[in-house]
Amino acid sequence: MRIGELSERTDTPRRLLRYYEEQGLILPDRAANGYRDYAEYNVDRVVQIRGLLDAGLPTRIIKQILPCLDKPRAIYFPDATPEMIATLETERDRMSDRIRCLTRNRDSIEEYLGAVLDYNRAPEPVA
The missing domain is CATH 1.10.1660.10 (Multidrug-efflux Transporter Regulator; Chain: A; Domain 2)
Structure with a gap:
């Protein structure tokens, strides 16, 4: 193509x-x-x-x-240097940190959204 x-x-x-x-x-x-x-x-x-x-x-x-x-x-990596392994470990750890942060932010948004939706669904008070 x-x-x-x-x-x-x-x-x-x-x-x-x-x-x-x-x-x-x-x-x-x-x-x-x-x-x-x-x-x-x-x-x-x-x-x-x-x-x-x-x-x-x-x-x-x-x-x-x-x-x-x-x-x-079938991973076989004969030319993996100690530096490359260290770099990959650093990148993996950095990604894990980002995932934790994103998960925390997503959960906060989900909690806020749930509260907003519950509030909007609540019946109007009768006078």
């Missing part, structure tokens, strides 16, 4: 797809005319990349772990 179709199917701007290509996160084939030709699996790959970016992982880490995400039952 061409870049426009991948952009539409993933709701990702073309410029961002080209950036992912520059970073080595996605690798399109090239047609004889030089146009990018993306395989079907790139749809899921782009969605996965965006999710990891939204979670706060930098592209340099995403590039290293993407091969492991294709086959999660």
Whole structure:
């Protein structure tokens, strides 16, 4: 598929797809005319990349772990350095902190919303 179709199917701007290509996160084939030709699996790959970016992982880490995400039952990472492991642990802990914060905020909003809805459903006092 061409870049426009991948952009539409993933709701990702073309410029961002080209950036992912520059970073080595996605690798399109090239047609004889030089146009990018993306395989079907790139749809899921782009969605996965965006999710990891939204979670706060930098592209340099995403590039290293993407091969492991294709086959999660067969993870083998012979070139994992102590620095990379420490970075991943730090990122995991940072995500856990964000999850706790988001959960606390969601629960507060839910409590407030419940109170507002209960108030709005309460019968009018009879005079």
